[in-house]
Amino acid sequence: MTPETKQTSEEIITTELIIKKAVEVICGKWRMIIIHLLREKVLRYGEIKRGVPGISEKVLVHELKQLVELGMVEKESFGEVPPRVEYRLTDKGRTILPVIDLLREVGRAFI
Amino acid sequence: MTPETKQTSEEIITTELIIKKAVEVICGKWRMIIIHLLREKVLRYGEIKRGVPGISEKVLVHELKQLVELGMVEKESFGEVPPRVEYRLTDKGRTILPVIDLLREVGRAFI
DNA sequence: TGTGTTACCCACCAATAGGTAAGTAAGCAT
């Protein structure tokens, strides 16, 4: 990234902004779990719900909405009854998969 | 990491636990900023405070306490007046530096 | 006597995150 070892105070400020934004994007009790679930499969709403036991419907819906807003997840509704809605990770969403993998590695020490 | 591609449901549960724990450890509005600050220097309380502009004293004290509890930071008080207290990253704390670096990389796309 | 220094603590408040339980639409099968 930055080839220089010394950072100007401007760069430090930007670095802090980026880190804070990234933390904001990553955090939430269930968000990483949902993304981890979507890692390899396109899933319907109900499948995600069953795959994340313990999450409330309200929070799941809210999280999915935010993930779509952030451009990390794509939502596709088929106009069927009963409804069928699929969620899939976007390329942008996939950029944080390495973060999840790293979290799995370092997280062990804190359990 | 796990050489197998298929995970048993037991492993999936453990994976979720680890990810949730890691997220818990990482999150908080200021935590990563504080750790990033301590990356290369041992700092006094006041230096951290000045290095994290915007944080309230209450939150800073609380964060530092939790970081010590988690074993990520060591606190050393010198019995002086006016008081002098130093904080330094432990090896355990250093394990999340790669996470911060990765967050810096992926975070750009979300600003 | 009074002021400055440093690293805190405390009471109180507001905003956000998350949970619970119920309800809804629209069609199909019974």
Next chain:
DNA sequence: ATGCTTACTTACCTATTGGTGGGTAACACA
């Protein structure tokens, strides 16, 4: 008519997070 299915919505509540503005100890120095 009734119930089942699926993907939600809504009202209400609690808990956690973070912020504000004050106070404190203990000594040194003017």
